[in-house]
Amino acid sequence: MPQPIRLKDHEKDSRLIRQRAVVGAVAFLLLTMVLIARMYYLQVVQYEYHTTLAENNRIHVQPIPPSRGLIFDRNGVIIADNRPSFSLTLTRERAGDWRQVLDEIVKVLELSESDRALFERRVKQGRRPFEPVPVLFELTEEQIARIAINQFRLPGVEVVAQLVRHYPLGEHFAHSVGYVGRINEKELKELDAVAYSGTHHIGKTGIERFYENELHGEVGYEEVETNARGRVLRILNRTDPKPGKDIVLSLDVHLQEAAEAALGGRRGAIVAIQPQSGEVLAMVSQPSFDPNPFVTGIGFKAYADLRDSIDRPLYNRVLRGLYPPGSTVKPMVAIAGLDSGVVTPQTRIFDPGYYQLPNNTHKYRNWNRNGDGWVDMNLALGRSNDTYFYALAHKMGIDRLHDYMSRFGFGQQVSLDMFEETAGLMPSRDWKRARYRQAWYPGETLILGIGQGYMQTTPLQLAQATSLLVTRGKWIRPHLAKTIKGEVPVDPNPIPDIVLRDPSYWDAARKGMEEVTHGARGTARKVGDSAVYRIAGKSGTAQVVAIKQGERYDRSKVAERHRDHALFVAFAPVENPQIAVAVMVENGESGSGVAGPVAKQVIDAWLLDQNGQLKAEYAPPAAATVTAP
The missing domain is CATH 3.40.710.10 (DD-peptidase/beta-lactamase superfamily)
Known part of the structure; x- marks a missing residue:
């Protein structure tokens, strides 16, 4: 016996559709309200916080290291001064794969593998976050030009001009005046992080070490605006550093x-x-020695020759x-x-x-x-x-x-x-x-x-x-x-x-x-x-x-x-x-x-x-x- 054919209930289907539409509309409205509330919270309630974050990404405070005090003999002859020099710096946080960047530097400047090892050791040394680390000192004009041409391949790398300690009389006062050298990890932990912001050298021996506090000076700061790659666009504010005190020695x-x-x-x-x-x-x-190579980092062989010499030139006999x-x-x-x-x-x-x-x-x-x-x-x-x-x-x-x-x-x-x-x-x-x-x-x-x-x-x-x-x-x-x-x-x-x-x-x-x-x-x-x-x-x-x-x-x-x-x-x-x-x-x-x-x-x-x-x-x-x- 044939089954009866069920007729479609259009009224029921219409009610179901209306119910689903209402639920969907309510859900949409609720989600919209949540989104609006979140936007309000982020843009109104937390406006100052996120504005500060955005500004920090755009504006940075950079330390300005002070110039080191000069050292004279009793008659005014300069024994230790500061001379301008161009250095190559690397900021790890902006370089991405910084080891690959070091490889690129070596290729661009046609340097040796020993230089590459020296660069890596310098970058690995204790440092503060976002602080540029000098990897190569006293750049020539040709090296500066090569870096400029290949800048797009070297993120986080900059050529900066800075004053570097120099001893014009060389070995004559190496044992009395001493010399400065790069701040090592132990010294970094002991030094005042604020006072030595941006400073990479410290007195190691002699007068340079004993009167470090007087010679160092006070650090300055400048607010700079940067782009997304960290390049400085303009200087917004500046506080000049105070140079270190000059010292006149009794030596003649x-x-x-x-x-x-x-x-x-x-x-x-x-x-x-x-x-x-x-x-x-x-x-x-x-015998004595020339202290100038110690300032920017003396090579392994040169240091070994001084250290192992039977005449002990590094030994202060006085x-x-x-x-x-x-x-x-x-x-x-x-x-x-x-x-x-x-x-x-x-x-x-x-x-x-x-x-x-x-x-x-x-x-x-x-x-x-x-x-x-x-x-x-x-x-x-x-x-x-x-x-x-x-x-x-x-x-x-x-x-x-x-x-x-x-x-x-x-x-x-x-x-x-x-x-x-x-x-x-x-x-x-x-x-x-x-x-x-x-x-x-x-x-x-x-x-x-x-x-x-x-x-x-x-x-x-x-x-x-x-x-x-x-x-x-x-x-x-x-x-x-x-x-x-x-x-x-x-x-x-x-x-x-x-x-x-x-x-x-x-x-x-x-x-x-x-x-x-x-x-x-x-x-x-x-x-x-x-x-x-x-x-x-x-x-x-x-x-x-x-x-x-x-x-x-x-x-x-x-x-x-x-x-x-x-x-x-x-x-x-x-x-x-x-x-x-x-x-x-x-x-x-x-x-x-x-x-x-x-x-x-x-x-x-x-x-x-x-x-x-x-x-x-x-x-x-x-x-x-x-x-x-």
């Missing part, structure tokens, strides 16, 4: 060159000080070189003996050529094996008689000897502004017990009395101790900075003066030093005979390797670098001292024969005029005349 270029010439290419150190002011007039450590002072400390030991009351200037001993401790057969030899007979303090200093000072040291004992020698600055840092200075070593009972777990022996006191044994000093300490003889114990710490932006540096931690029971003891020691250079039997009388002024000095010879008891020194059997060091300290003119000098010639063997003439040449360069005569301002003070009433 001409005296420095004269001192270097006096050394004649030998390994050694020279320090010249103006005793009354503590100003260091010359500071020479030879501040870090430790040497037995030898007989140069005998004037200070003499003052110690006088003030402690164990001897007087007239005390005499008989020298048979050696000294023996009571109930001991060991002979401590005088350098003159035949002996000098009866000697008092003046002759003992003039002849540099070891036997006299063996006896004096034994009478004093190690405790008093250590105390007095420490007052002269031995075993401590003496400078005011020399960052790398080492303290040296002034041994004592406690030191030996802590170091070797042994008692102090009387024989060690004897050899300490002639500047041998454990005692280690720097050339700067010897120069300062000599200056104290001039100032009669008044402590004025040696310093390199004469003025900082016109202001004289102040010693924040002054060292107490040396006060003796009788001030005439200073005269006794100074008279003995004058006997060295002008006495009939003085060990350095050739130095005094050739001078047009009175000079007081003391020679010293310091052993590098020990020789056996009873043996004599034979230079032909000793390697050149194992031969004795030659030392000499002096001040002049005796009547009106203007300069104190300490000279150390490594393996020079003879203090009076090698180091003495070097010291005299340095003093001549400071005291004499072009005609070889004593300058008028350094002449001895005129004797006062007394007229009858």
